[in-house]
Amino acid sequence: MTQEGSYYQRDRAWHPPAFTPQYKTSVLRSPQRPLLSLENTLSELTGPVFGHGRLGPLDNDLITNYAHGGEAIGQRLVVHGRVLDENGRGLPGVLVEFWQANAGGRYRHHKEGYRAALDPNFGGCGRYITDPDGGYHFRTIKPGAYPWPNRVNDWRPAHIHFSVFGHAFAQRLVTQMYFEGDPMIWQCPIVATIPDRRAIEQLIAALDRNNTTPMDSLAYKFDIVLRGRRSTFFENRPEGN
Amino acid sequence: MVQRLDILKETPSQTAGPYVHIGATPNAIDIAGVWQTDLGSVMLTAETTGERIVVKGRVIDGAGRPLTDALVEIWQADAAGLYNSPQEPRGTADRHFVGWGRQAVDRDTGEFCFATIKPGSVPFGDGRLMAPHITVWIVARGINIGLHTRLYFGDEAVANAGDPVLLRIEDRSRIATLVAPKDLSTDPPTYRFDIHLQGPQETVFFDI
Numbered sequence: 283m284t285q286e287g288s289y290y291q292r293d294r295a296w297h298p299p300a301f302t303p304q305y306k307t308s309v310l311r312s313p314q315r316p317l318l319s320l321e322n323t324l325s326e327l328t329g330p331v332f333g334h335g336r337l338g339p340l341d342n343d344l345i346t347n348y349a350h351g352g353e354a355i356g357q358r359l360v361v362h363g364r365v366l367d368e369n370g371r372g373l374p375g376v377l378v379e380f381w382q383a384n385a386g387g388r389y390r391h392h393k394e395g396y397r398a399a400l401d402p403n404f405g406g407c408g409r410y411i412t413d414p415d416g417g418y419h420f421r422t423i424k425p426g427a428y429p430w431p432n433r434v435n436d437w438r439p440a441h442i443h444f445s446v447f448g449h450a451f452a453q454r455l456v457t458q459m460y461f462e463g464d465p466m467i468w469q470c471p472i473v474a475t476i477p478d479r480r481a482i483e484q485l486i487a488a489l490d491r492n493n494t495t496p497m498d499s500l501a502y503k504f505d506i507v508l509r510g511r512r513s514t515f516f517e518n519r520p521e522g523n
Numbered sequence: 524m525v526q527r528l529d530i531l532k533e534t535p536s537q538t539a540g541p542y543v544h545i546g547a548t549p550n551a552i553d554i555a556g557v558w559q560t561d562l563g564s565v566m567l568t569a570e571t572t573g574e575r576i577v578v579k580g581r582v583i584d585g586a587g588r589p590l591t592d593a594l595v596e597i598w599q600a601d602a603a604g605l606y607n608s609p610q611e612p613r614g615t616a617d618r619h620f621v622g623w624g625r626q627a628v629d630r631d632t633g634e635f636c637f638a639t640i641k642p643g644s645v646p647f648g649d650g651r652l653m654a655p656h657i658t659v660w661i662v663a664r665g666i667n668i669g670l671h672t673r674l675y676f677g678d679e680a681v682a683n684a685g686d687p688v689l690l691r692i693e694d695r696s697r698i699a700t701l702v703a704p705k706d707l708s709t710d711p712p713t714y715r716f717d718i719h720l721q722g723p724q725e726t727v728f729f730d731i
């Protein structure tokens with residue numbers, strides 16, 4: 283039972299629009315009719331609980347969770363941060379999943395067409411359920427930049443994909459994390475689907491020198507913000523909601 | 524100057540890309556051994572209460588081609604119309620039914636398939652009952668922000684006719700894009716729900 287109301291309206295101008303011709307695949311995959319506005323019902327205000335019991339101890343260690351006799355090759359990193367809502371509160375129990383290319387920029391996938399080598403000890407996926415304060419962390423290697431079929435010679439900046447499942451289906455989010463200082467961020471047609479530079483900057487993780495591990499790992503900090511909920515002050519809610 | 528509200532901005536969405544299955548359903552694409560099972564891959568146990576059904580469909584682009592790199596998630600109430608969620612204020616749902624499913628579409632045919640139960644009815648904000656429905660969410664390469672839609676059931680004509688969400692669709696011809704016909708020739712029965720991203724049959728998507 284909650285004393286909170288519906289989620290804040292999504293700021294669609296902060297997110298990329300569906301139709302972004304510089305990212306060619308979006309042309310045939312973007313709805314062309316307006317979305318139907320639907321205030322949150324229980325179907326959107328609810329979501330499953332992900333128990334910590336469903337995760338294994340190596341689920342957040344991409345250096346060893348696909349080990350076949352060795353460790354993943356590459357620049358060792360710790361990526362950490364908090365999942366917050368728009369009100370600035372840390373969100374516990376959030377399923378955070380991440381996937382990425384290996385240090386050479388190659389994905390372990392049957393459709394991958396880049397000639398960079400596979401790393402036999404790198405699978406490329408991990409997951410974590412946030413701590414009571416919303417914190418998460420994982421160990422990985424820095425992914426390489428990679429070419430992709432869009433314009434003749436487009437390359438993606440180094441990035442890690444994130445899927446975030448908060449407390450309600452209304453908060454469902456998929457995004458990508460980039461690395462501070464990478465000039466390729468500003469050349470990427472997928473990054474450029476986001477119209478506002480400040481929104482892009484929200485996806486760039488900061489090099490976190492204080493949390494580097496001597497003789498082991500660099501650290502990057504990446505906070506993720508999910509939608510926040512209205513307070514319900516003087517509301518008479520009909521029975522059943 | 525006035526006081527600041529100190530509201531953060533939601534993290535902007537980015538496409539899930541062509542390799543979303545590596546992170547979400549690695550076992551389904553032969554990345555074995557990282558975790559035992561893919562989350563959301565099995566929705567039912569023998570103890571789950573409710574009428575067994577299958578939901579099948581494809582996600583189809585503006586050229587009529589099914590996507591082979593999409594990820595589809597569904598979320599639904601149990602057979603009594605209760606959500607298995609701490610945000611459910613009306614009672615306790617069937618503890619043998621989480622109500623959340625996730626499937627990679629087939630890499631060749633683009634088909635997704637959920638074995639689940641038919642949900643009960645859930646009230647709208649004003650207390651009116653909504654027709655039984657399943658919430659559907661789609662991400663893929665080329666989709667910049669995840670798409671929300673709903674599946675309604677073809678054999679619930681009376682409930683669908685009074686559904687407060689369907690009633691809001693001004694172009695009545697588009698309601699059919701949300702209603703999955705029932706195929707009784709299979710056991711359990713199959714509801715077919717093809718999702719059209721564009722074109723004359725474009726599915727109704729929601730801003731929730």
Ligand SMILES: [Fe+3]
Nearest residue numbers: 438441443540
């Ligand atoms: Fe990628």
